[in-house]
Amino acid sequence: MRASTTGQASLALARTTPQNPSVPPRVFQLTGIDPKHQYELLAREISLLGTKDSSFPLDIPLDQVAISVPTEDLRALASQLERYRVPFWIQGGSPITDTQPMGLLRLCGEAASSGWEFLPTMRLVSSVMEIDLEKLMTQQPRGLAPWREFIRSQCGEDAERRFRRLADFGALLLKGATPMRLLEEALAVMKAADPERMSEAVKDMHNLDWTVRAVTSSIEEMEKKIFSLSEGLDLLGQAFQDPLNLRDAMEFLGIWGSSSYTVQDQPLDGAVRVYRDAPPVLAEHRLFVLCGADQSRWPGKLSESPMMGEPYRERVNSSFLERPDLTPTHLVSLHERRKAKEAMFIRMALAGRDAFVLTQGATDKDGRPVPPTPFARSLREMGAPAEDVNGPGDLLPSERFIRGVEFPRHPAPSWEEAGTTTYVVKVSPDEGGGKRRLPLSGLDSFVKCPFRYACENLLKIKPPERKPVPRFLLGELAHEAMKIASSRPNMSSPEEILDKVKALPSAEPILKPGRGRYLQRLSDMIGRGIDWLGARKKGLEENGLRLICSITEATLPGIEMDNHIGTGRADLVDVIECQGVRGYVILDFKTGFSSDYKDSLQVAAYAKALKAASSGEGIKELKGAKLLGFGFLSFSDMLDHLRWNSFTSEKSKSPNKDNCIGIMWTSRDGLGTPNLIQGAYRLYQPKGTTGDNAEEGSGGSKAGRDPIYAEDMISKASQAMEDLDEALRNGSFEAKHRYYTIRRDVCSKCPYGDLCRRLEAGHDFEEEQEGGEGDEL
Ligand code: SF4
Known part of the structure; x- marks a missing residue:
């Protein structure tokens, strides 16, 4: 032993x-x-x-x-x-840095250094006073004077006085102060929290007891520090006489805060x-x-x-054995320290x-x-x-099955193996025995990463929603509005449509008090969406085309593959006539920016479904009609003021990626020239390199770029559907990352990094949130 x-x-x-x-x-x-x-x-x-x-x-x-x-x-x-x-508790108290008073000082520094900009000051103000967020979002004060005015009018004189104290501390941080003065002023700010009044206010809320105790502890610790400094100030030298400005001051407070502790946690x-x-x-x-x-x-x-050194220590220690007349002592050796x-x-x-x-x-x-x-x-x-x-x-977890689904596991690969080791999820055939019906809207997710696709669409593992207004909700409501507006051309007043949408049960979360900004966004989306619908109708007429009808939420005929059936529903299908020839355009409304969809195969797959059906069974209005084009209309693009202004001006008559609010792939053999359709819808057509239709930015001279046509996208969509069918046949969906290789382009917004072991390999893109269709606007 x-x-x-x-x-x-x-x-x-x-x-x-x-x-x-x-x-x-x-x-x-x-x-x-x-x-x-x-x-x-x-x-x-x-x-x-x-x-x-x-x-x-x-x-x-x-x-x-x-x-x-x-x-x-x-x-x-x-x-x-x-x-x-x-659940946990910390024996011996928590560092003062983690308490609310220190957080307040930090926020104060951030707001002051930003010049009392809206967001940093809002963070500060909302942490110390009750404020009407709806009014705040409408007025958005910027600068010290407007903020003071806003607080006085909304929260009263007392709140304004408290804010002034914070502002004074912020000004002191910017100007610089000696450590002693800094601590005294910080103490005054902390005391403004008034723990006695606070404990009176929360006396029936036992969950807040700890907050009051933390505030009191922070004040006590700060007082002790000031006392000890004042006692020894004369001995401390020049360093404690020099003023510290913003960064140094916050660092000084931070170091003190992380080495001082609150009283014992309960x-x-x-x-x-x-x-x-x-x-x-x-x-x-x-x-x-x-x-x-x-x-x-x-x-x-x-x-x-x-x-x-060690030899001398040993010599000293042994000399006591040789000289019994000396008082025995012992110098600790390295070996003993280790023991x-x-x-x-x-x-x-x-x-x-x-x-x-x-x-x-x-x-x-x-x-x-x-x-x-x-x-x-x-x-x-x-x-x-x-x-x-x-x-x-x-x-590493040896369990290969999570809720009955196989996630094969093996130890972390060595550097040499990492490039070739693949991580897969195994999906068994549909339990019903028949072919799976899979939405074509998931095709892009499959192309990006099959593993992610399987988690999302086959296993239906959904990350928990943490935002007060769920993702997708604004987009869904705007979709509803567009559906109403395009199916009833006479009811074109945005207010009337907004009222209809607000009456929907799903609109309830954005109607709650304090969520006015969501309502405002929705109203803007609807107003601009309706403007676009009108502009595209006018554009068609100007180009000698006639809009016969618009089909909203068109259920597409399924695309039957060996192992699955691709299904979908198109947001809008316009049926158009030109000199006796009938054609159609498919559009999907997206909440995200159109640039996120320039490689998307979703509507191309819709077109494939409709093309197959237009010659036989299917939507009767499309019988014998030609595909003219398809694309995406982006609500985020519409809400971009610069882009919207260019769109509404004459400039958008020659659409490019900076003045359009959507993206479109026209057909090579549509009605007359493809430009006719693109000009009418005023959506941007992506370009690729001559010959291979490579995406923009992937090489090739500007002069050598050709538009990417609908037919090119349809053949890519067909290939993707073949690949998906093959993956379903094998029951194996591979992750795109290769352990030590960062795939930020693919993985940065993916919530399944835990399952495919991307997070385990240390690639944590914490700052990025799930986005795309559900991007918050
Ligand atoms: S983190 Fe990356 S590799 Fe893993 S499932 Fe998501 S997209 Fe695929």
């Missing part, structure tokens, strides 16, 4: 179960890709604890679980536990306990986790003292009554590999079951 005598002594103290006090019962190791990832892995495992998907075969209640985390990583761990909805029932650094000596929990358990911390950097650290580690291991978990990142934050702690070997030598001390590869 390698544990030192000191280790055994601590051990005996730490254990209350006497059977075999020197052996940790089970030891697990969790290794993340990098330091941050270890906390994600840990939070995931704790949230799965007691289920069959857990890597720890233990059923332990959460209040019997404790985590020891290095202070500097406390925030990273807390945010991951919150993300996985694991223990929560059924919650995981988190220790900053080491737990108390007698701590004991059924499952104990030690984070950051790598060589850089355990034993950490043990270096010789520059004052006295003490090892003893401490083993004591921590034994704080876990049923299991001890070590977590670490395989690399440090700069990507350098970090070896595991050598003390883990000591645990094995003490008799901890060797099979439970897992290497990084074994710790």
Whole structure:
């Protein structure tokens, strides 16, 4: 056994179960890709604890679980536990930086440095006072004076006085102040929160008790700091006399805030306990986790003292043995420091009554590999079951099935293998036995990433909606409005149509108080959409074409493939006549920008469905009609003022990608020249390189670009449908990423990164949100 005598002594103290006090019962190791990832892995495992998907075969209640985390990583761990909805409380208080008063100071600095711009100031103001958001969004004050005026008129004199105090602090930050003055002013701002009044106000709301305690603690800590500084100011030298301006001032406050703590958090029932650094000596929990358990911390950097090297220390220590007349003393050697650290580690291991978990990142934050702690070997030598001390590869979830669907798993690939290792989801044939009916609108998702397509369309795994107004809702309501407007050409008043849309049950979320900006957007979308419908009718007449009828929500005949049937519904199909020849144009309304759809095959697939049907069974108005073109109309483009102004001016008569509000592919053999249709609809036709129709920006001279025609897109859509059919036949849908290769173009807005292991490989595009069709406007 390698544990030192000191280790055994601590051990005996730490254990209350006497059977075999020197052996940790089970030891697990969790290794993340990098330091941050270890906390994600840990939070995931704790949230799965007691289920069959857990890597720890233990059923332990959460209040019997404790985590020891290095202070500097406390925030990273807390945010991951919150993300996985694991309840926890921090023993020893939270850093002041994480409290509301410090947040207020930060927001103040941001608002002042922006020149009291709308958004940063709104964040500040809404965190300290009740404000009518609808009025705020309508008036959008900018600059200090307009903000003060707005607050006075909306919230009264008292609120304006509080805002003035914040503004004064912001001005001080910009001007610069000595550390002492800065702390005094920060204290005044914190005190303005008035904890006594606050506790009176929230006395029946026990969930807010902690907020009041945090505010009080922050004030007390700040007062202590001011007192200690004032006592020693004369001794502190020039550094404390120099003024600190914005960045330095915020950094100074931040450093103080992260090293000062609030009073002890209240223990929560059924919650995981988190220790900053080491737990108390007698701590004991059924499952104990030690984070950051790598060589850089355990034993950490043990270096010789520059004052006295190891040989001299040994000589001094032994000289006491030779000279009994000297008072015995002992200088600690490197070897002993290491032993003490090892003893401490083993004591921590034994704080876990049923299991001890070590977590670490395989690399440090700069990507350098970090070896595991050598003390883990000591645990094995003490008799901890060797099979439970897992290497990084074994710790990746071995469960291949999630809710019955197979996600084949294997250890993280090496760099050499990464480029060729594929990640797939296995989808079994439709349980009904027949062919699946799959919407053609999903074809673009399949082309982008088959794995994503399978999650979205076959397994129907939907990410939770977190926004107050659900994604798609504005788009859906605008679709409804366009449907009403194009099917009843005489009812063209936008107000009348908006009223009809507001009466729909699905419109309820945007009619709630404080959501006026959504209503305003919807009203703009409807107004402009109706203007466009009128402009396209006029455009057709000017080009000698006659609009016979418009079919909205046209159900398309299915495209029958070997393993599935492609189905769809077109938002708008215009039937047009020119000199006795009949043709049709298909349009889809999109909430996102049209540039996002320049490669889209969705409407091309619709055209394929209608083309096949126009010669036989299908929509009767289209019998014998020719395809003239298809495209997308974009609501986001319409709401872009510059673009809309160009569109409404004469400039859009020669459409290009900067003055159009949509995109269109015309047919080579439509009615007369393809330009006739494009000119009437005033939508932009994408161009490719002569000969191969490569997309714009992919090479080729400007002069050599030809328009991409409807027929080209239809043949691409046919190929994509063949590929989808093949994937369905094999039941295998491959992810586009290759572990260490970042595919930002494909993956940045995808919510399935957890399943395809993109996030596990560390490619986290946190700043980007799910978008596309549902982009918030
Ligand atoms: S993250 Fe990327 S590779 Fe993974 S499913 Fe999404 S799009 Fe596909």
